[in-house]
Amino acid sequence: SQQGEEDPQALSIQEGENATMNCSYKTSINNLQWYRQNSGRGLVHLILIRSNEREKHSGRLRVTLDTSKKSSSLLITASRAADTASYFCATVKPPYFGNEKLTFGTGTRLTIIP
């Protein structure tokens, strides 16, 4: 079963704009990760945020985590055509703390219009 849901399911923006994707989950977690997948290929890890962290940055990526609302957001700034992909959040629930059993959401399909 899917733990989380991404919102929106699909998003189209102009190149250069910022893209925001949201992830909601149901139970308490130890960490939350974001992955990117290009058109049916393998997933690429983007960023990991632990349950005691509220915000992390990596290049053009900014992730926030609100454990009280059981939600996370991924912001991609200054989007590029190469950012076109599906984005998934994945949670790790207790008793696991690393990557022993990731539970993925349903994904957001992001399209960047040149």
Add this chain to the structure above:
Amino acid sequence: ETGVTQSPTHLIKTRGQQVTLRCSSQSGHNTVSWYQQALGQGPQFIFQYYREEENGRGNFPPRFSGLQFPNYSSELNVNALELDDSALYLCASSPSGGGSGELFFGEGSRLTVL
């Protein structure tokens, strides 16, 4: 590119047959995880192997089985194939028994069951 290789990339089987999928982990990684991704869905955790021992299993029936070898490569075996087993099977490796968090995915094996 992650250094995780999977074979075969595509295969077609008929209902009731058996299939073996193979995965070579990235150099230095001793943990391998397998995920099933149905079309339009997020990946679902099948199981994880750490140093040749199963280190967690998802909600999959016993006809899904696995192995990890001393060189940390891995196999996923599925017996008595059903139509719903049609999916992209993703292998991921990581450098420790889950503690690092990040998973490094291969490009997947796409299985079609007719």
